[in-house]
Amino acid sequence: MPIIIAFVAGLLMSAGIAYSQMIVPEKVLGFLTLNANWDPSLILVMASALAVYSTGYWLFAKKDKPLFAGQFHLPGKKELDKPLLLGSLLFGAGWGLVGYCPGPALAAISSGSSGTLAFIACMLLGWFISRKLPI
Amino acid sequence: MEHFTPFTALVGGSLIGLGALLLFIFSGRIAGISGIASSALFSQEGRSWRLAFIAGIIAGPLLVGAIVSDFSYSTPQLSWQVIVAGLLVGIGTGWGSGCTSGHGICGVSRLSPRSITATVLFMLSGMLIATLLR
Numbered sequence: 001m002p003i004i005i006a007f008v009a010g011l012l013m014s015a016g017i018a019y020s021q022m023i024v025p026e027k028v029l030g031f032l033t034l035n036a037n038w039d040p041s042l043i044l045v046m047a048s049a050l051a052v053y054s055t056g057y058w059l060f061a062k063k064d065k066p067l068f069a070g071q072f073h074l075p076g077k078k079e080l081d082k083p084l085l086l087g088s089l090l091f092g093a094g095w096g097l098v099g100y101c102p103g104p105a106l107a108a109i110s111s112g113s114s115g116t117l118a119f120i121a122c123m124l125l126g127w128f129i130s131r132k133l134p135i
Numbered sequence: 136m137e138h139f140t141p142f143t144a145l146v147g148g149s150l151i152g153l154g155a156l157l158l159f160i161f162s163g164r165i166a167g168i169s170g171i172a173s174s175a176l177f178s179q180e181g182r183s184w185r186l187a188f189i190a191g192i193i194a195g196p197l198l199v200g201a202i203v204s205d206f207s208y209s210t211p212q213l214s215w216q217v218i219v220a221g222l223l224v225g226i227g228t229g230w231g232s233g234c235t236s237g238h239g240i241c242g243v244s245r246l247s248p249r250s251i252t253a254t255v256l257f258m259l260s261g262m263l264i265a266t267l268l269r
Contacts, residue, residue, distance in 0.1 A: 014195020126225015
């Protein structure tokens with residue numbers, strides 16, 4: 001059952017990424033580029049995702065455990081440390097350079113586009129580097 | 136604002152929130168795409184559900200294409216920018232423990248100070264780079 005839930009969760013999120021056009025780097029760059037043609041669509045993507053998720057989260061988080069698992073797995077770390085701050089800045093720079101964050105890039109893998117595949121290969125290398133060289 | 140697409144943005148965003156919520160309610164997990172994908176690759180523990188989640192991510196556009204008749208999307212050309220951006224996104228989300236989904240949606244909804252800080256930083260940094268370069 002956890003396998004099916006995980007697949008459906010990924011499927012719905014990715015369908016949302018595709019339908020909202022977050023899968024199109026130009027669309028994302030239209031939001032990140034502050035000029036006369038600024039496209040605020042991504043704000044509505046974030047706002048509606050936050051509205052749905054936060055409502056469900058706060059209604060359900062009072063329970064002892066999830067429906068199909070023994071416990072919740074929530075990040076416990078609290079401090080605003082160097083890896084969080086520097087990592088987020090570097091991630092944003094990469095996002096602003098091409099318009100891909102991890103979800104849309106992975107969702108676009110079936111396009112077979114050389115640009116998408118190269119981005120994903122470099123992202124995987126980046127994940128490997130971040131694990132081998134913690135800061 | 137000529138490219139503004141409020142309808143697809145609201146429907147798509149709601150689907151993203153719903154998918155992430157399913158994973159929390161049923162499995163008690165945070166739907167962070169970068170964390171799930173990198174752990175599926177580099178960690179043995181819990182690999183099967185993570186691979187199933189990534190399979191769903193890959194299948195999403197195929198589902199939309201089957202339902203929405205005129206659905207298509209563009210992809211970036213292969214360039215040095217794509218190489219550099221992929222490395223930055225990988226290293227950055229690795230060190231920063233999350234991306235737009237894990238920090239931006241799940242973490243901000245949980246009112247996590249780390250996720251709110253991360254989201255402000257990657258939004259500002261993304262806007263700065265995109266605006267300077269275009």
